[in-house]
Amino acid sequence: MAESVDTEQLSAWVGQAKQGDELAMSRLLTALESPMRAFFISRIGRRPDVDDLVQNALLRVHRGLQDLKDDTRLKAFAMKGALYELQDFYRGRYTPKESLFDIHQAPEISDEMHAVGANLDVERALSALSDKARRIIELREYGYKYEEIAEMIGSTEAAIKMQVKRAFDRMRDALGLFLLWMSSLPLMER
Amino acid sequence: MPITIEHILSLDEWTEADRQAVREAVAADPQLGVALVRWFAMAEQSSRQWDATVPSRMALVLLACRDRLHTDDLSSEERVLLEAATVDLDAALAAHPAVEDVLARIRSEADAFDQAWNQSFSEAKSRVDRGPLSRDRASRTGPLRLVRLAVAAAAVIAVFFVGRGFLSSTTDAPFATFATGPAAQVVELTDGTVARLAPETSLDVLFDAETEQRLVRIDGEAFFDVTPGPRPFKVESGNALTTVLGTAFGLRATDGTDVQLVSGRVSLAAIGHPDEAVILTPGDRGFVPEGSTEPVVRSFDSLEGFDWTGLLVFRNTPMAEVAERLSKEFEVVISVSEELKEAPLTGTFESDRGSEIILDIIAAALGATVTKNEDGSFHLSV
Known part of the structure; x- marks a missing residue:
């Protein structure tokens, strides 16, 4: 993560990204990558699957951002996506x-x-x-x-x-x- | 060696060798094959019953996180799903006690997400802090800036994993001892934590997989970049105990314990005196003198005494000073425009990335541009 981002900045990027600002969307997803990665590693360890989980969770954020009504609620929104991904990961572990x-x-x-x-x-x-x-x-x-x-x-x-x-x-x-x-x-x- | 039923039933992942061993065991004992088929049919039936009674995995997430989510956080589909799941929950809990276990697990996962988020955005994330210069300045530069930021992010993420002339080791063992000779060494521990060990330093790794306790003992100097985990990372250093939750810091355990915190948050206490613990925040330098029970805290602007790490650490350092430090480090002239001179920068850089990449990262973070002149000097301006 290259920039120091506070939650206020995140909310601003959410608002701008919802308006179609691609730069804001890119910055938002870049900012989210680090906590997403840390989260998945803390749950399943350092495995190649972490890359897929991070990517899929970020895709959920990207695709669903328009549904986020309150720009300050990004954390809850991102958490939901990360948890969905983790449950899907368990499902596919060893059917x-x-x-x-x-x-x-x-x-x-x-x-x-x-x-x-x-x-x-x-x-x-x-x-x-x-x-x-x-x-x-x-x-x-x-x-x-x-x-x-x-x-x-x-x-x-x-x-x-x-x-x-x-x-x-x-x-x-x-x-x-x-x-x-x-x-x-x-x-x-x- | 013939495969045992314990082995078959306890496998988390099946290899081809496992499958072959099962085939051989079944050939020798056909009734074993029947019993296995029945066992797995029963497990599948259990799964079908679960699916028929228990809300979907997505609904379980919503149920487990009800107290963390607002109505506005949910799409209309999710609201419908949660409503239906709430109605079905009692029946599911009555039929399948494991539902409560799954909900508890999801809640603990939500806690872990909170922790990772808070560390990223309130503390540890600021490998490079942007000063008062706003994104308005950055956004004026258009798409080119996006590419520059992407490069910057990659470079910073890699910062702790590229050594300069260090020996490098990794370990999968929960118990390991590292001892450096005349050269520094970079080691990666099982949890992903990276420790840069100074010359003549020893590090004992005492991880416990069952309890997930992470403890290391050090004699000497090291710089740690700790991976966040469900349990704190603890460093025992002769007379002090440093307790960490995902952070980067330098620690010297000679004549007392000296901790310089770059990012994150740590608790520092003299051994046997946890009540006297102090919490260090980025930029704090905590020292527990030999024989003392109380840590002393002061602040630092740049990492002192850790030159051997090859790291350049700045804490709210004015850009004019940053430029001076980089000029000295890389023996190249670096100037900054008037508007940037007072801009504070916080960041950790590995010096072997080279002056151009580091300046590029800084420029991206500040929304500035960097120009390389014909004489090899650099100039940063807005």
């Missing part, structure tokens, strides 16, 4: 499709097994989870990392992973009994 595609497609899992695994009563399996395990799985699906989940619910990363493992083991044991029962049935009854 099941991206992470597990190969497992779903793995030739070692037969179609029959795949069908059995996927179609067993997942609702019942979900309801059988402990509240804590369910909470962890939901946060994980939201896109948080295990260490972030641990911080959010006041636990350790190791304890969180242990909860997940226990839940999986319980489900697997139940599944084993089910498959054993299935294999004992005559083929037509399956």
Whole structure:
């Protein structure tokens, strides 16, 4: 950031940018880059994704500036855009499709097994989870990392992973009994 | 080594090697494959239930930040979204306790944004402060000025990351020790903080990833450019503790502790006497003498005793003096017009950027123009 800008100056640039002053818009976006970058780094660390997040958040400001009714409220406006971007980032972090595609497609899992695994009563399996395990799985699906989940619910990363493992083991044991029962049935009854 | 179920379930990111290991494990134990498929189907189902009951991510942001946002901050679409989300929130909280966790997380993210914003605009941002000369002067120059400002911004942002003849190191380790010999050294720590270490200085990095505590111990002299983070950055230096929230400062820990603050804000206290802490603001020089419990504060106009950093630091320094200092540093004649002589400049420059770039940055910040004469001298004017 090359200039010392107080909030009054920012508000002036907002007003001028809304009137079509490209120089003011450019100065405004340049001024916002530094806090945006510092914010994203403080949340996800120094990763290549930070550049994209900063750019997208600035684009939100650029595109939405006309909606800002009070020129002095730039901070709230920019914060909103940055938070939207961060939630989108979590969503895209590791969607099941991206992470597990190969497992779903793995030739070692037969179609029959795949069908059995996927179609067993997942609702019942979900309801059988402990509240804590369910909470962890939901946060994980939201896109948080295990260490972030641990911080959010006041636990350790190791304890969180242990909860997940226990839940999986319980489900697997139940599944084993089910498959054993299935294999004992005559083929037509399956 | 065969992959374990713990490993599969605890992966944050999957590599091709992980996938291959899973394939092999599933080939050896088909029931494992079934269990995994079911597990992930269950997770997907959980996600579907969430989507069906819980307001969208955008709505969660609006809900979490209700007390920070005014109605006028929202577009008409956002107002509708927030209204609907407010109605749905109770049901979502009842069905999914994790919603409260997400809202709390978003609120903490909003706090972090506040912190980054306040540091940029009220304190740390002023690597180059423009004096009383207004943008009216800059705007008269038209599109050319835009290009000049862009160049200036890039140069200043890079200022701490380009060393002149320094050895340079980075570390990914939370615990590390650096010790310089006869040469100065620039090190980048895991959080992005850059420390310039003077010759014969040692620095112990004691970061704790779990608690996000950032602590370093120093014996010698260093200039820090601290990356803002969720937790303060602390420097322990023999007899004093300096607590930082994103800032640039020089610290000398010989015969007491001497802190010269360039930007941001730090708290300085003698070890064991946190109640006697003083808050330093840019331009303050805090000193904790050996054996003393109380820091002494005075102001400085330019960084004293940190020539080895290669940094040129000005604090509200009249342009006439800036020009004189730069002339001496670069052994070149630099003059300024009458109107600019009293204009105060605050800025931190790395001298190896060279006189032309630094003058260009200053001119851009002041809305002035810089002319290079045939004899190699420079002149700044409005």
